[in-house]
Amino acid sequence: MLNPIELYEDESLESCLLRISQNNYYDSFQDFSDEVWFHVKEEDREVRGTFPATLNTVNLYHSHTSSDLKLKALIKIEQWLEINNFPLLKSALSRSSNTFLRQHSAVFRNGVDIPRILLRKNGIPVCPECLKENEYIRQEWHFITHDVCTKHKTDLLHHCPECKTSINYQESENITDCQCGFKFSDHLTPQANSNALLIAQWLNSENTKLANVWGEHQAISSRFGVLLWYINRYNLTDDFSTSFVKYSLNWPTNFYSELDEQIDKAKTVQIKPFNKIFFNEIFNRLLLDCRHLPTREFKTNSILSHIYQYFLSRYQIQPNSGVFSILLSPLEASTLLSCTTDQIYRLYELGFLKLGVRPKLHQKIASHQSVFTLSSIILVKLSNMQSSQDELHHYLSAW
Template sequence: MLAFPLTPFADESVNGYLLRLAEENFMDSSAALLREAGVRLKARYSEAELNAVSETHGLDCAGIQQLAGFSQVAGSLSQGRFLRTAAVPVCVECLRASAYIRQAWHHQLFTACPEHQRSLLEACSECSAPLDLKRHSITTCRCGYDLTTADVAPADPASLWVASLLWPASGISLPGLEALPQDVDAFLLFLANLTLAEPHRKNAPIDTDKALAVCQASHQIGNNLLPRFRDFVEAKIEAANQMASSRFMLNLGSWYRELNTEFAGEVYAPLREMAHRLILERANAPINRKMKQLGAELLGLKATLTAAEAARTLKSSADRIVALVKSGALGGTILQGATSEFCLVKRTEVEAHQQAAADFLYGKDLLKLLGISRRTRDRFAETGLLSPVSEMQRPLFARGDYRKSEALALLERLTESCGEIDEPKRSLSFADISGKRFSNAQANDLLKRVFAGDLKPLGRVRGIQGFAAFRFDEETLADVSAQHSTGIEFTITDLTKITPWKHQTIKGWIDAGYLRARVEPGKKYRTFISLADLIAFLSTYVVAADAADRLGSKSAWLKGTMKRVGALVTGPSGEVESGLLLSVDALVNIVSNRAPTWSRPSKPSARTSQNPELKAVVDWYCQPPEVLCV
């Protein structure tokens, strides 16, 4: 067990965390820390080695495993690719802000900091030694030089662009692709090899100079991907045509094979489709079947579809179609050509699967179909009116969780007994029932009664589609739900919308016991704050951030003064760091020249523990400011 354990940062690397632990516990290096567990210092550890380190020093095993997985870096680091094995450069500005080693710094193509727009420091400015993690301190070189004082140059645009793609917090993606690929680093190397004079070999080590060259070459095509990739393909096709050879594919280059094998995912479909179309339109040579994905002798077989055609019809991928045919899950045939393998699928089989999958839709599409909100859909699911279908029970190519036929039948059941009406003055819709007007128990009970036939709608408003058209009598619903009345309640999200408070701050107050709330268990863990509890909280505490904002100050500036006079609220583990609160009672005592904790024990509190009438609480709270002041 370590005398001084540390909590790892979310984006901290495992070796950086071990070095920080060693430094905190007065060890020479992280190697000394690992030596006690029988493990040597290296770039990547096995699961057994991480478990041994955790057990030896009493560390959180799950947390260590998460750090070792490089979850905060996009790309292939988790598979051991592009991993720096020796020196790990650092961002000087990041070390100044918080002294720990980021996971992204271990990536060979990460040569700049997107946050500070600076290049990473690779070697000590004093002794020129590489910055490996065998040193005894995060911020100090072996020679004693303070790395945070080093002067680094601004990063070039190409390095910043590549680093931003590898850093998920930047939120950028490759233009022309629907999402950021999981193997984005491998794809960047592929783009760089398209124009590099000497292409980089797969899995070969990448030093700093090579990394900068890869960044420049990949940025040249990647920052405007589709147009520049098109220009590249057209140039390659023209060069292959100039050779006037039957070996067109060989003359085209190895990039086409790599594109179709290494980058066969759906996210790269626009690039593959562009390459296929251009080759078919411009190649002046016989085209082999593998490139076209279609054999000339198969054009007349309309009863069958190729894997690509079946994939387009079923909104799937060709690789999945081939795998299903080979396993027997999908009816079809595998034909072996001279050099290629062709997959044929029966059209009747494809159409049957297409029809079965057409009855399924995603939750977002369900909202549009029924004219309901997400909250109403969740209410329907809670009461069993709409049931998501598990993955094991869905058809093979179903895309969605809900059955369209079931949703339409539910709508039809209510539509049959309702006529069209004009918009009533005092009425409620399904959105109102599912909203804040009623508690969860009340809303679920009302929905069950509606679809059981116990509560009849007034009718359907003309010109409105779906469940949004139905209206119910407000007084009738209030009478039915009166027995379950729990008053006005807010969720944490509701409070974030009507106050400047943050979600995490409100949750911290609730966890610390300052703000009372009730928790509703279920599939979705939800917290509710009643109006009475909110009023009690505001009458007991002053939110320091709100007071500072009104005074043109900052809560951090008020903290010291309020702590000295005893008005700062403290929790079980000390001062509340986020969402500082000031005690109203302490402030009153201080103004009255009393001790902050003074109270008159002989006189009972004026507050009663009885719950007041909700209407009285709301009426008092909603009075004009001048009345409240009086």
């Protein structure tokens, strides 16, 4: 049996576990972890491994293979607390089967996929005002996308104002105080940067002006997808909030101009004719990087739908421009048509997709081999516009 504590929906698993262990007078999280593990092992002798003794590896996504062991331990704690509905399991970050752009792995919580790369690796900042109200750590403070408190509209505190140490409750096993004795709730944090606040609110599902740009009904996972795509495309590391908000407010005109410039540049520097140029020679990983954001459907992937809109708008003006004879790989084609590469091969066999190069006899086209003309891909998409569904896999009859 354990003394119960109040658990909060937006609390991180590590914070829950730390508070449970402290509320039950364990000297350290390790002592608590050892005891949990001892009982789990007693009940199930087959179970292998150990329950992590440190907070920074306790979450489910840290497991390389199965997280069964950790799940059993969390269920054991829930039994001891006599609580139902698995609040600890719900607060865990598990490994997601989804990925973002270049195979970035994702964690999953409460129906949302979050790129793992956006999780803070070292310190976890806090909001002094939140700690004044309730002494627990919110999950969102673990994300680099959240530099402000959306509730109090203030900056998060990253370093102890007294001794300048990076704040990290997972290491110090102390949520409210620094090791030097400073109480974080005594600190007065400045008003939040308005752009950082806009981003945090948008990612918390609020419909700020960013939602007007990227879609009011856009899923949170897709919002994380847009932001990761932006950070990756423009190679940003730390301060992306101001530039991202500015970028969003000029979307998609700024993006279309960039693509226009890439075509203009190709016209001046390329020595080959367009029908010999690969899509990736002009646009690099433009299509491959929006293949998983984390979906590939136009309705939920606004970057991808705008890329298609861009090519369509240019095609409407100048369908015979040489640009439309550039060559795409099955992977790129399947991204632009939001379908699988198998469906691309099928479309090719049925004669819908045209090859811009002569294939070698009896050789299957490799998924990365640039062979299909851009115009034939646009035409396949256009020929299905009458359909009520906008995704390709609905167009072709089942096979």
